[in-house]
Amino acid sequence: MFDKLSANRRDLLIAPLLAAIPTALLGDRANASPVDPNKTFTKLPDQITWEAPRNRPPKTVEQALLWGNSSEPGLYYYLVKWYPGFMSAPHWYETDRLCVVVSGTWWVASGEDFEPNDTVPMPAGSFIRRVARTPHYDGVKKAGKEPAVIAICGMGPITYHLVDPSKPNVRVL
16 A cells, blocks of 8 residues: 555656646747737846835845835835845834745844844745834845845835934944
């Protein structure tokens, strides 16, 4: 019985690979039709425009708007890139924000007090939900080897609220 169970598992693992062979052999011919921009919006990596947010020094944090606008009602979706050695000051937003780390390691923490040593690493593939009206901060530690890119989605409009507006909104580590 054990051998039959092992064979069934092996068959389940191999079946998708075998099913993909005809498509791989056909190459581009497997594409039935081109993408209709009225039905499917696409943007390749080289078409994404990165910008430094207002009041942020260059090469600390950048963002790329993919859909919507966080200052207007409705869904927004953008990428944020934190460079090593920089973190946000404790801040909060009016609505939840859903985040996925696309590349690198993003260091996150909750609370009003800025304590970079209390941040926890979130590697690529991690999911983070920032709960509305709760202070938090994040970024990439100085020892980071690469920027962290985070996909962020939420409902606008939002306003960036610093916990302590008398201090800089980006902290150098």
